[in-house]
Amino acid sequence: MSKETLKKAFEPQEAEKRIYDYWLKKNFFHAADESDKEPFSIVIPPPNVTGMLHMGHALNNTLQDIIIRFKRMQGFNALWMPGMDHAGIATQNVVEQELAKEGLTRHDLGREQFIARVWEWKEKYGGVIINQLKRLGCSCDWQRERFTMDEGLSQAVREVFVKLYEDGLIYQGDYIVNWCPRCHTAISDLEVEFVQEASCLWHIGYPMAEGKGEIIVATTRPETILGDTAVAVNPNDKRYKDKIGKFVYLPLLDKKIPIIADEYVSMDFGSGALKITPGCDPNDFVIGRKHNLEIITIMDGRGAINEKGGVYKGQDRYMARKNILADLEKRKYLIKTEPYTHNVGKCYRCKTDIEPMVSKQWFVKIQPLAKQAVKAVVEGKTKLVPKTWEATYFEWMNNIRDWCISRQLWWGHRIPVWYCDGCSEVIVSKTDPAKCPKCGGKSLKQDEDVLDTWFSSALWPFSTLGWPKKTKALKNFYPTSLLITGFDILFFWVARMMMMGL
Amino acid sequence: MKDVPFKDVYLHALVRDEKGEKMSKSTGNIIDPLVMIDKYGTDAFRFTLAAYTAQGRDVRMSPERIEGYKFFVNKIWNAAKLVLSNLEDYDEKKAFKAKDSLPEKWIKAKLNAAAEGVSLNLEEYRFNEAAAAIYRFVWHEFCDWYLELIKPALYGKTDEQQRCAAQRTMLDVFKIVLKLLHPFMPFVTEELWQVLKGKNEGSVMVSEFPKYEKEAKTTKAEKEMQLIMDIITCVRNIRGEMRIPPSRKLSVMVSVPDGNSRKIIESGKNYIINMANAEELSVDVNLKEPKGVATGVVNSAKVFVPLAGIVDISAEKMRLQKELAKAEKDLQQCSKKLANRDFREKASSAVIKKEEEKLNELKERYTALEGALSKLKEIQM
Numbered sequence: 001m002s003k004e005t006l007k008k009a010f011e012p013q014e015a016e017k018r019i020y021d022y023w024l025k026k027n028f029f030h031a032a033d034e035s036d037k038e039p040f041s042i043v044i045p046p047p048n049v050t051g052m053l054h055m056g057h058a059l060n061n062t063l064q065d066i067i068i069r070f071k072r073m074q075g076f077n078a079l080w081m082p083g084m085d086h087a088g089i090a091t092q093n094v095v096e097q098e099l100a101k102e103g104l105t106r107h108d109l110g111r112e113q114f115i116a117r118v119w120e121w122k123e124k125y126g127g128v129i130i131n132q133l134k135r136l137g138c139s140c141d142w143q144r145e146r147f148t149m150d151e152g153l154s155q156a157v158r159e160v161f162v163k164l165y166e167d168g169l170i171y172q173g174d175y176i177v178n179w180c181p182r183c184h185t186a187i188s189d190l191e192v193e194f195v196q197e198a199s200c201l202w203h204i205g206y207p208m209a210e211g212k213g214e215i216i217v218a219t220t221r222p223e224t225i226l227g228d229t230a231v232a233v234n235p236n237d238k239r240y241k242d243k244i245g246k247f248v249y250l251p252l253l254d255k256k257i258p259i260i261a262d263e264y265v266s267m268d269f270g271s272g273a274l275k276i277t278p279g280c281d282p283n284d285f286v287i288g289r290k291h292n293l294e295i296i297t298i299m300d301g302r303g304a305i306n307e308k309g310g311v312y313k314g315q316d317r318y319m320a321r322k323n324i325l326a327d328l329e330k331r332k333y334l335i336k337t338e339p340y341t342h343n344v345g346k347c348y349r350c351k352t353d354i355e356p357m358v359s360k361q362w363f364v365k366i367q368p369l370a371k372q373a374v375k376a377v378v379e380g381k382t383k384l385v386p387k388t389w390e391a392t393y394f395e396w397m398n399n400i401r402d403w404c405i406s407r408q409l410w411w412g413h414r415i416p417v418w419y420c421d422g423c424s425e426v427i428v429s430k431t432d433p434a435k436c437p438k439c440g441g442k443s444l445k446q447d448e449d450v451l452d453t454w455f456s457s458a459l460w461p462f463s464t465l466g467w468p469k470k471t472k473a474l475k476n477f478y479p480t481s482l483l484i485t486g487f488d489i490l491f492f493w494v495a496r497m498m499m500m501g502l
Numbered sequence: 503m504k505d506v507p508f509k510d511v512y513l514h515a516l517v518r519d520e521k522g523e524k525m526s527k528s529t530g531n532i533i534d535p536l537v538m539i540d541k542y543g544t545d546a547f548r549f550t551l552a553a554y555t556a557q558g559r560d561v562r563m564s565p566e567r568i569e570g571y572k573f574f575v576n577k578i579w580n581a582a583k584l585v586l587s588n589l590e591d592y593d594e595k596k597a598f599k600a601k602d603s604l605p606e607k608w609i610k611a612k613l614n615a616a617a618e619g620v621s622l623n624l625e626e627y628r629f630n631e632a633a634a635a636i637y638r639f640v641w642h643e644f645c646d647w648y649l650e651l652i653k654p655a656l657y658g659k660t661d662e663q664q665r666c667a668a669q670r671t672m673l674d675v676f677k678i679v680l681k682l683l684h685p686f687m688p689f690v691t692e693e694l695w696q697v698l699k700g701k702n703e704g705s706v707m708v709s710e711f712p713k714y715e716k717e718a719k720t721t722k723a724e725k726e727m728q729l730i731m732d733i734i735t736c737v738r739n740i741r742g743e744m745r746i747p748p749s750r751k752l753s754v755m756v757s758v759p760d761g762n763s764r765k766i767i768e769s770g771k772n773y774i775i776n777m778a779n780a781e782e783l784s785v786d787v788n789l790k791e792p793k794g795v796a797t798g799v800v801n802s803a804k805v806f807v808p809l810a811g812i813v814d815i816s817a818e819k820m821r822l823q824k825e826l827a828k829a830e831k832d833l834q835q836c837s838k839k840l841a842n843r844d845f846r847e848k849a850s851s852a853v854i855k856k857e858e859e860k861l862n863e864l865k866e867r868y869t870a871l872e873g874a875l876s877k878l879k880e881i882q883m
Contacts, residue, residue, distance in 0.1 A: 016544055065548075484512045
């Protein structure tokens with residue numbers, strides 16, 4: 001036995017770095033592509049490249065490291081695949097803030113230069129969190145470290161996009177999306193945070209176009225009056241039986257709009273009549289489609305009233321609300337104002353009020369994919385622990401809406417769709433096309449939008465292992481053995497990986 | 503890919519503060535992991551996270567909790583120091599042949615249970631229970647009991663054989679402890695492993711994880727050791743409750759129901775004398791209770807500690823009355839539970855049997871306490 005003696009107490013500060021370097025030097029964290037040992041694999045939930053280690057990361061990665069060390073010691077060929085997420089909005093915001101200090105906006109730089117600047121930022125500051133994970137003792141296979149924007153993963157993104165498009169599972173359409181007027185992009189339903197706010201419910205009288213009387217509607221957003229294209233009542237509501245099919249005047253605008261009937265309208269709320277603004281509200285959008293109503297977009301991307309708003313044109317949405325209320329009052333259309341607390345949707349990144357807006361966006365048709373993902377859990381191919389989460393998972397998957405995957409950002413995977421200037425052909429391709437396959441024209445424009453960050457992270461379990469190439473790592477380690485993640489991203493991420501994997 | 507991306511998905515909860523509040527800048531209750539690592543070390547930090555990660559519950563953190571596990575790191579370090587300081591003349595060949603004494607047999611059985619607890623719970627992602635299994639073993643079974651039990655052997659107060667067996671077992675068990683702890687506390691375990699490892703061993707992180715015997719039956723040695731330990735605890739309790747200083751040597755008498763128990767206790771006589779700080783110990787079958795003693799009950803044995811010149815008898819009377827009241831309450835609870843139809847219908851037969859055994863034990867205890875109290879009354883009269 002050695003005669004070594006121990007110090008009075010363990011000194012973590014000194015020992016941890018030395019020991020970690022020893023492990024690295026011995027290459028203990030590396031799992032071979034091929035091995036006689038049984039494989040065991042975990043992919044890391046990729047932290048944002050902008051991330052700084054917080055308690056959530058610490059917990060998540062400690063648990064992963066416990067399991068991977070346990071399995072490694074049990075004799076498995078244990079792989080813990082590390083990497084980072086490019087984090088579209090978050091990263092773009094950080095770099096924009098940096099630019100702002102120099103008095104610049106991204107538009108001053110232009111797209112290409114701005115992206116170069118983001119990469120520069122990434123090389124310099126990105127990945128602080130990787131070193132923080134090392135301090136936590138994480139035994140990731142660092143030789144395999146990936147980034148959602150690296151070449152291989154970008155190729156995987158294009159591959160999947162094209163495949164889904166060809167299978168008819170990606171489409172472009174007019175849709176009402178959650179628009180953040182500050183970030184200047186559409187964000188997904190999941191990225192909207194609802195906050196209870198005290199506001200008012202304003203009751204406004206819409207005069208009948210013919211004869212006497214009026215219909216009173218109640219709204220929390222009087223400025224949207226500018227986009228009203230109907231008033232809806234319940235077909236069983238006796239109060240309005242003789243008014244269905246007739247018209248009312250839209251206050252402040254010299255315009256007649258119809259009174260329509262729809263079961264959706266609740267007879268108990270307010271007067272039982274609902275103003276319908278298909279361009280400003282997701283529920284109204286659905287009713288508008290059903291009744292073939294005109295869809296009017298009344299704001300621009302910054303949330304200011306556009307030319308459809310008459311005299312209110314150019315006013316910011318809150319300013320317009322104030323002025324419209326004043327005018328309604330002046331002209332005696334405002335019947336009643338009552339205090340009212342309701343949920344307001346906010347951008348989860350910058351807390352700006354979300355503006356539902358209709359625009360052209362790319363979508364993934366999700367139902368067929370969701371069905372598969374539900375089946376896999378029902379059949380026990382994937383097990384959720386604790387099992388109680390399964391019910392929540394099914395509930396969500398069965399009520400899922402199409403996934404809006406386009407974002408009006410610059411930092412991210414640009415949508416692999418090109419438009420031919422010559423013949424307007426739409427080209428969806430894995431590689432950048434040199435000319436139009438239809439007319440041979442060489443003037444092609446790529447779609448301006450990028451993909452939702454979660455699109456690339458949804459491919460993480462197989463893209464990091466080398467897919468679409470048929471690598472040995474992929475063959476050996478996929479399906480991965482275990483995912484450890486917080487329940488808060490079950491839908492953002494886990495559910496989407498399930499859908500993309502299948 | 504046409505295949506699921508993962509076989510298991512473990513969903514953990516969010517980290518909150520110790521009151522269960524969400525951590526946020528505005529509340530000012532954010533804990534910065536890097537500050538915690540700097541202050542308490544990564545191992546203590548990681549172990550705390552594991553210890554508080556129970557399925558379906560929030561993970562509640564506070565710096566105090568992390569500090570608590572820093573003490574655990576110290577405990578491990580000090581145990582290693584003790585192990586190391588007693589290995590200077592360790593002769594592996596000689597030790598190989600040495601026969602295990604009771605404490606060796608006992609600690610190996612407990613180690614097997616701990617290895618099972620860690621492995622099974624990690625397989626099922628019950629991190630808190632895995633952490634608790636190894637924590638309990640290291641702190642209570644290995645440090646508090648085993649290392650204390652073998653001190654006389656280590657210090658050469660017994661024969662060479664016992665000393666060798668103690669050295670060997672202490673080293674082997676501690677190395678397995680390091681392996682079991684490694685996934686939770688990678689750094690301190692590696693540091694100690696490098697000092698204690700054998701010639702052909704490398705890093706603990708690539709060593710083989712301890713195997714265990716599944717659902718091992720309780721051995722005879724375990725039961726015997728347990729009885730001896732219970733008697734030590736009993737004397738210590740009497741000492742504590744009667745406020746007798748630890749340095750004061752006591753004489754201890756044990757009354758047992760049969761010759762077998764007597765043999766067991768006599769074989770463990772030295773352990774009791776050392777760990778209960780007794781100056782003498784006598785064991786007899788159905789010993790008649792002497793006058794002026796404090797009485798403790800261990801299963802069917804009785805422990806007597808003469809108090810003359812040591813303690814005030816009237817305080818002892820109060821103690822027994824308190825114990826009796828507690829025993830009565832436990833007894834009522836237990837019989838009420840067994841009388842409950844709902845319990846009878848829903849519980850498994852094993853659980854019911856266990857409860858019935860508990861009831862019998864409680865009855866015995868109650869009778870014994872009652873007797874002791876009346877004896878005490880007699881003394882006073």
